[in-house]
Amino acid sequence: MFAPQGPTFRELAVQALSSVERGxxxxxxxxxxxxFRTPEKVLASVAGVLGGLGPFDRGLDLCCGTGAGLDVLDKVCRDRVTGVDISAGMLAVAARAHPGAELVRADARALPLRAAFDLAVSFGAFGHFLPKERPNLFAQAYGALRPGGRFAFPMGAPARPGSPGHLALLGFDTAMRVRNAVWRPPFVMYYRGFGLADVGRELTEAGFSVELYALEEFGRRPDGSPRVRLVVGTKEK
Known part of the structure; x- marks a missing residue:
């Protein structure tokens, strides 16, 4: 599961018993x-779709981590790109990989950046926010964009109930809830509650018009629906 250079079991255990930021x-x-890093196939597929929607000037990677999404922004944005994350450790790694990027340590629920960007992206971070926090999170993204700006992120189709993927997510979600019930500080990482219908409604309520793009590299399910979509919200002028 991990490369030889990856964390040990003990290191993962210490992380899991920490706060999200400290972890x-x-x-x-x-x-x-x-x-846990977003796969290159996902990044390349998203960049391909965004390349057809752009070009863009300024780009923002929301919850940028070590900077995987900054690679996408570098491909589709003409001006300097910015990454925001709450973890100083993750930003330090991103700074080494992307010396030309502007990196800001901030909580995505209280962004200090207003109406400055033409494109915002996020990869794999939404499970760190409780469902009740998402409306504000989407409002923050909306406020960071210029009129006509876009907010984009990939979403996989939900696993079929009873499938190995569904059972794995259910087990992980249950383990996290038990952990947070008996240990402080909490470590929020719940992905089963991030559904397309709720996300579309919350983006619309934040002021976005929403479009969905199939990431065809990942194929389609037996019913013909995409296995992975790119959700794109546009801040109307």
């Missing part, structure tokens, strides 16, 4: 050697 500070030096 990622600890994991940062080895994060890119774990399966």
């Amino acid at each position: 990622y500070d600890l994991l940062a030096p080895k994060f890119d050697h774990t399966p």
Whole structure:
């Protein structure tokens, strides 16, 4: 599951018993050697779709981590790109990989950047926010964009109930809830509650018009629906 350069079981256990911010500070030096980093196939597919919607000027990677999404922004944006994350450790790794990027340590729920960007992206971060926090999170993204700006992120189709993927997510979600019930500080990482219908409604309520693009590299399910979509919200002028 992990490359030889990745974290040990003990290191993962220490991270799991920390807060989200402290946990990622600890994991940062080895994060890119774990399966938690967004796969290159996803990044390339998203860049391909956004390339057809752009070009864009300024780009923002929301919850940028070690900077995987900055690679996408570098491909589709003409001006300097910016990454925001709450973890100083993750930003330190991103700074080494992307010396030309502007990196800002901030909580995505209270962004200090207003109406400055033409494109915002985010990869794999939404499970760190409780469902009740998402409306504000989407409002923050809306406020960071210029009129006509776009907010984009990939979403996989939900696993079929009873399938190995569904059971794995259910087990992980249950383990996290038990952990947070008996240990403080909490470590929020719940992905089963991030559904397309709720996300579309919350983006619309934040002021976005929403479009969905199939990431065809990942194929389609037996019913013909895409296995992975790119959700794109546009801040109307």
